[in-house]
Amino acid sequence: MRESVWRLSEAAEPWRRFLIGESLAIQRVLDVIRLIGNRKCTVLIHGETGTGKEMAARAIHMASSRSQLPMVAVNCGALPENLLEAELFGHVKGAFTGAVQNRIGRFEQAHKSTLFLDEIGELPLELQSKLLRVLQEREFQRIGSSETIKVDVRVVAASNADLQRKVREGSFREDLFYRINVVPIQMPSLRERGRDVQLLAQYFIEKVCRQEEIPVRRIAPETLDRLSRYSWRGNVRQLENAVEMAIALSGNRDVLVPGDFPLPAAEPKPMATATRPYVHLPEEGLDFEATVGRIELGILEQALRKTNGNKKLAAELLRLKRTTLTAKLKSLEQQQAQWAC
Structure with missing residues (x-):
């Protein structure tokens, strides 16, 4: 039954073949792609290695009107710095030793399509400034040329590094981070x-x-x-x-x-156990209703944060009806003033 439902989903949305799953974690990703697939906005995909960041980029491309052209992908961490600029922007004959002919770069190849910049956190600082200008002006020059080339490219970037930490350390430009982080997507781990x-x-x-x-x-x-x-x-x-x-x-x-499946025996994740949460009982006692209310409200707020404020998904996460969650939230928020007294 689950497989037939999956096949129907893929038939209705062909891009779904890149992101297989029914969990709440992956549904959040699918919901964002449905909203932004056909837009021009830049997307930054975060996630651990192996979570499927490139698959998400391909899904975004397939969900857009640019899907009739192939997506162009570049791994920013796989090329040496001296070759990366030519890879992105191209060069003219004689621009440097070994440039025996004109060569178009990935930005030109991706005209009217999508350019996927994987491991963008590995981009050297000098190239970051050039990329920023391209994202702002939608134009660039090949190495060794003064001709300005205009392009219509949608950029999807990805990183498994903490780019905000890199910004604080000075190894990633803050203005570039905000330029690519227009729509952030967090790819969930398989765990x-x-x-x-x-x-x-x-x-x-x-x-x-x-x-x-x-x-x-x-x-x-x-x-x-x-x-x-x-x-x-x-x-x-x-x-x-x-x-x-x-x-x-x-x-x-x-x-x-x-x-x-010869998987290491020490790796299986432990099964969830029904342990009781510990609440300290002070010598003078406590207000039982207020304490339980605060715990309930904290759980509801956590669920809403995990689902980006989506009450339907938050209710599913807590095995509640949406109406029950809404009523509890309203009641507990009204009681907060009384707890403070």
């Missing part, structure tokens, strides 16, 4: 997407078996349970690699068993 692990595992099994041209493997319930409880520090990328290894190790067996 926050527990219910998506099974969907992703099945998707990767089908993908690998199709590439290997072998019958699709099934996965044993106890294997799914182990994968769901594992703490995936490498996130979605680690899960994909684990599935590919498991299929290779399974030989001709139809069913993948726990032994096909």
Whole structure:
């Protein structure tokens, strides 16, 4: 049933194939993409390594009117500084040693399309100032040329580094940070997407078996349970690699068993336990109703912060009806004045 619902979602929104999942954490990302997909605004995608930042960028591109052209991607951390400027902006013949012909850069290639700048936190400071000007003016010059080239490019950037910390340290320009951080998207870790692990595992099994041209493997319930409880520090990328290894190790067996996934035994995340929260009881006693009310209000406010103020998602997070959450919030906020007295 869940798989058929997923297939229907993908048919209605083709870009969904890049972001597989049903968890609240990934739904928040999908909601933002629906809102900004067809806009021109710059997007900054944050997240740990392996969470699918490039997949999110491809989803944004696919959800836009620019999707008829291919997205252009550049890894800012994979090229040496002396080559990165030419990679982004191009050069003319004779601009430097080895420039034996004209070459267009990634910005020109992405005209009328989307340019994805991965690991933008690795961009050298000198290039950051040039990128800032391009984002502001939508024009640039190739290396060695005085001709100004205008482009219509939507920029989506990504980083697994804390760019605000880099700004404080002086290694990333504050004005560039604000220019690219128009719409921030936080990619959740796989640890926050527990219910998506099974969907992703099945998707990767089908993908690998199709590439290997072998019958699709099934996965044993106890294997799914182990994968769901594992703490995936490498996130979605680690899960994909684990599935590919498991299929290779399974030989001709139809069913993948726990032994096909040689994951370190110390890594599984602990199961949630029903521990009682500790509240200190002072010698003089306390106001029970006010104390419980403050705890309830704190939980409600946490849920709203996690869901960016979306009461429907916050209610789902707390296993409440939306109307119940709204009523509780209103009642507790009215009681706050009494607690202060």
